[in-house]
Amino acid sequence: MVYLVEKAKTFGGLDVHAVPINKFKTTTIAIRFKAPLTRENVTKRALLSYALKSATAKSPSTQQLEKRLDDLYGASLSSGLAKKGNEHVLSLLMTVANERFLSDSAPLLKKVLELLAEVVFQPFAKDGAFDAATVEKEKRSLKQRISSIYDDKMSYANQRLIDEMCKQEVYHLHTYGYAEEVDQISPELLYDTYQDMIHRDKVDLYVVGQVDPETVFTEVKAVFPFSGRRAMTEERRQTVSNPESVHVVEEHQAVKQGKLNMGFRTSIVRGDPLYDAYQVFNGLFGVFPHSKLFMNVREKASLAYYASSSYESYKGLMVVMSGIETDNYEKTVNIIKEQLKEMQSGNFSDAELNQTKALIKNAILEGLDSPYSIIDILYQEVLTGVKESVEDKLKRIDKVTRDEIIKAAKQTVLDTIYFLRNEAA
Amino acid sequence: MEKLRFSELDEKMIYHRLSNGLSVYVLPKNFNKTYVTFTTKYGSIDNRFRTPDKNEWVQVPDGIAHFLEHKMFEMPDGSDVFQQFGRQGAQANAFTSFNRTAYLFSTTDQVEKNLQTLLDFVQTPAWTDKSVEKEKGIIGQEIRMYDDNPDWRVYYGLIRNMYRNHPIRIDIAGTVESISDITKELLYDCYTTFYHPSNMLLFITGPVDPDRILKLVEENQNRKGFKEKKPIERHDPDEPEKVAKKTSVIKMDVSLPKCLIGFKEKSPYRSGEKLMKHELSVSLLLELIFGRGTENYRILTDEHLIDESFSFDYSEEWSFGFSMIGGNTADPERLIERLKKMIDDFKNCPLDMEAFDRARKKQIGGVLRAFNSLEYIANQFTRYRLNQMDLFNLIPAFESLTGSDLKAALEDHFNEDRFTSFSVLKK
The missing domain is CATH 3.30.830.10 (Metalloenzyme, LuxS/M16 peptidase-like)
Structure with missing residues (x-):
């Protein structure tokens, strides 16, 4: 069975991917711009993502732009940023109703593609500078976005762990940049960043929905004139040696619950021989309700409501997170370390192993039921440079052996512990 | 059995009310996964009611509906049912709101087996004094997590400003103090009052054959021999029109x-x-x-x-x-x-x-x-x-x-x- 049909074509500097699929009631369109993550660029690109979705030359205010979207049966336009290993991805995302389900059935896809092209190629700018008032407004939005992370302690603790653990690496850079740098960006400088993005980034456009790929290609080609790209040399991996001792950082705030985040190095990234084994290891260690962390930290010791792990597969890190009483810090850290040892010694059953594989495969297949995750799945090819079908992904999970999981576990080395706790008594 | 058609949306579904009162809806969709929810009309606001066995009015501790949701996952042999869903390639979950508790799973494999598991675990109460005590530590941390969340605090703060008496004022998970009063017996009282099939709704959607699914559910329910039940009597709160605090x-x-x-x-x-x-x-x-x-x-x-x-x-x-x-x-x-x-x-x-x-x-x-x-x-x-x-x-x-x-x-x-x-x- 073929799970996912993708038709792709390249026009100048743009790779277009059309996914004809009939299970959705809307069409989803995403354009993604990928560039190396740098301290120099990250805040500027974050501001750019705000400025682009805010206004265009034709609709020079958010209000006017919103009205046009509303008229297209509530088409949505949003922007997003992501950090994938050492790369920064800026996305513009649109969704629009499939006119088949509307009483007034004017074709919407063409109009939405034109609007997206307008957002990309005709920003509200002139003479080499973005509109100053728009930039000011979006600076405020971005600064609020950056500071709001402090109010979400789970994300805050995770960000602080990475700050401490990856100080010397590009990966520590914050996806939305730095508040103190926002005000230094002039409308001219922002326009330079924009030009750089348009002319140099790797650009991919995805259209997912009940569409005819040939029509999509014709319509995209007419409105997205990207010139050819200069090939960029990409340094995907930054080699870092394992730590000699564990770095422990404690921070005090007025919190009721302590947030424990532990960062491990794995030296395994996507494309490595042990990558699939690492996914299975991670699932068994801390993702699913039968995982070592859920069973031992939560169910057996009742120390936490959540205790889980996540694998940063573009960077090769594994992070454990849990919310606990401050007094239970040592107890919890010890259980987590013990459980990793259990995995390294192969103390897990075949039943647990098979259950993990079944749930990972289930998650891959369920991903195909959402237009957003379909785009994410296809975009992995752009990030890794490796094309792989869903069928092959499933097969590779099946093939993972117990020995490979033990190897993956043994490559997992604790680097940093970050603990956010209440103010000391 | 009733066939419902929504031609503008290109959807068709099947509805059937079983003899024990359970409402079953099946919506076939050409997705990979099947998603099933099994919902009881019982949530955090249902804290005063008449128990069917003893026939007396009771007021139960704040947060008990949510606590019961956690304890349902326990099986008679002490294991938890997450494991069984996992073996069958399904992810299970549950949530409690002001007036509903829903149990659910999603899967791309073994739909029928997982559906049986869902029906069976929700219809098999099996907690012990010891496991009830243990859950208090876990839920205590869930409550603390929300205490630190300013968005949650402002949301609940606004509701408490609005309502003077209505139990919507109560935090869905209760407080660390209120859940300390929860016992095995109180959980059973809530369970027998609110988990009868006539108070529940089963919704199944995904790449399924509705007739087969309906037959499976019907056989499963018939085996269990639920007796007819009197309607539930809930206390209607006496709530003024005006807000409690400006x-x-x-x-x-x-x-x-x-x-x-x-x-x-x-x-x-x-x-x-x-x-x-x-x-x-x-x-x-x-x-x-x-x-x-x-x-x-x-x-x-x-x-x-x-x-x-x-x-x-x-x-x-x-x-x-x-x-x-x-x-x-x-x-x-x-x-x-x-x-x-x-x-x-x-x-x-x-x-x-x-x-x-x-x-x-x-x-x-x-x-x-x-x-x-x-x-x-x-x-x-x-x-x-x-x-x-x-x-x-x-x-x-x-x-x-x-x-x-x-x-x-x-x-x-x-x-x-x-x-x-x-x-x-x-x-």
């Missing part, structure tokens, strides 16, 4: 202050088409007053009073209902003043029919987008059904709304006596 403020260690305003619903005892018309009208009004395309939104942004976290929402269920407007703000006091003034001004202006039409289109597009998600369909269909409404009538209902429907809702809902605000300020 405004309040707390301080937390936050980077940005937060503020919500809202109106308490005057007579939240609607159902069916009346409820649908009222809630769509209020939602459209909020869009017309504060939507991203409005002049008000522009002014609030230019005055630095809102950011992208700004949102609004209306929700109504039997016995409670409210609107909520707000988000992060540099100046809560000023924001409250501005929002109030904007609502007053809107009331005094004639309705802009062009804007009305645009807002309606936007909402219809939003409904279609939401219909991409089986989770949304299952959870919302259930919510609509339990209020005698039909989710698949949303689009025609939007299309049939008139200017006078909106005007009626505007007068009815946005009333000064039922206005309140809540802010979280920087410490």
Whole structure:
């Protein structure tokens, strides 16, 4: 069975991917711009993502732009940023109703593609500078976005762990940049960043929905004139040696619950021989309700409501997170370390192993039921440079052996512990 | 068995009410996964009721419905049912709201086996004194996690400002103190009162054969021999129309202050088409007053009073209902003043029919987008059904709304006596 049909074509500097699929009631369109993550660029690109979705030359205010979207049966336009290993991805995302389900059935896809092209190629700018008032407004939005992370302690603790653990690496850079740098960006400088993005980034456009790929290609080609790209040399991996001792950082705030985040190095990234084994290891260690962390930290010791792990597969890190009483810090850290040892010694059953594989495969297949995750799945090819079908992904999970999981576990080395706790008594 | 057709949406579904009273809905969809919810009409507000066995009125500890949801996952042999779902390639979960508790799974494999597992575990209570005690540590941490969340604090703060007596005031998970009073026996009292099939709804959607599924469910239920049950008697709270408090403020260690305003619903005892018309009208009004395309939104942004976290929402269920407007703000006091003034001004202006039409289109597009998600369909269909409404009538209902429907809702809902605000300020 073929799970996912993708038709792709390249026009100048743009790779277009059309996914004809009939299970959705809307069409989803995403354009993604990928560039190396740098301290120099990250805040500027974050501001750019705000400025682009805010206004265009034709609709020079958010209000006017919103009205046009509303008229297209509530088409949505949003922007997003992501950090994938050492790369920064800026996305513009649109969704629009499939006119088949509307009483007034004017074709919407063409109009939405034109609007997206307008957002990309005709920003509200002139003479080499973005509109100053728009930039000011979006600076405020971005600064609020950056500071709001402090109010979400789970994300805050995770960000602080990475700050401490990856100080010397590009990966520590914050996806939305730095508040103190926002005000230094002039409308001219922002326009330079924009030009750089348009002319140099790797650009991919995805259209997912009940569409005819040939029509999509014709319509995209007419409105997205990207010139050819200069090939960029990409340094995907930054080699870092394992730590000699564990770095422990404690921070005090007025919190009721302590947030424990532990960062491990794995030296395994996507494309490595042990990558699939690492996914299975991670699932068994801390993702699913039968995982070592859920069973031992939560169910057996009742120390936490959540205790889980996540694998940063573009960077090769594994992070454990849990919310606990401050007094239970040592107890919890010890259980987590013990459980990793259990995995390294192969103390897990075949039943647990098979259950993990079944749930990972289930998650891959369920991903195909959402237009957003379909785009994410296809975009992995752009990030890794490796094309792989869903069928092959499933097969590779099946093939993972117990020995490979033990190897993956043994490559997992604790680097940093970050603990956010209440103010000391 | 009833066949329901929604041709505009290209959907067909099957409904059957079993002899034990269970309502079963099957919606075939060509997705990879199957998503199933098994919901009881029982949530955090149902804290005073008459027990069927002892036939006496009881008041149970705050947070018990949610506690019961956690304990349902325990199996008679002491294991937890997550493991069985995992072996069968399914992810299971559950959630408790003000008036519902839902158990669910999703899977791309072994749908029928997993469906049996779902029905069986929810219909097999099996906790012990020891396991009840153990759960208190876990739920205690769940409560603490919410205590540190300023968005949650402002949301609940606003509800408590609105309601003086109604149990919606109670935190869904209860407090660390209130859950300490929960016992094995009390959990059974709640279970026997609210988990009878006649108080429950099963929704199945995915690549399934409805006839087979229905047969499977029917056989499963017939085996269990549920006896007919008297209707549940719940205590109706005595709640005044006016809000309990006009405004309040707390301080937390936050980077940005937060503020919500809202109106308490005057007579939240609607159902069916009346409820649908009222809630769509209020939602459209909020869009017309504060939507991203409005002049008000522009002014609030230019005055630095809102950011992208700004949102609004209306929700109504039997016995409670409210609107909520707000988000992060540099100046809560000023924001409250501005929002109030904007609502007053809107009331005094004639309705802009062009804007009305645009807002309606936007909402219809939003409904279609939401219909991409089986989770949304299952959870919302259930919510609509339990209020005698039909989710698949949303689009025609939007299309049939008139200017006078909106005007009626505007007068009815946005009333000064039922206005309140809540802010979280920087410490």
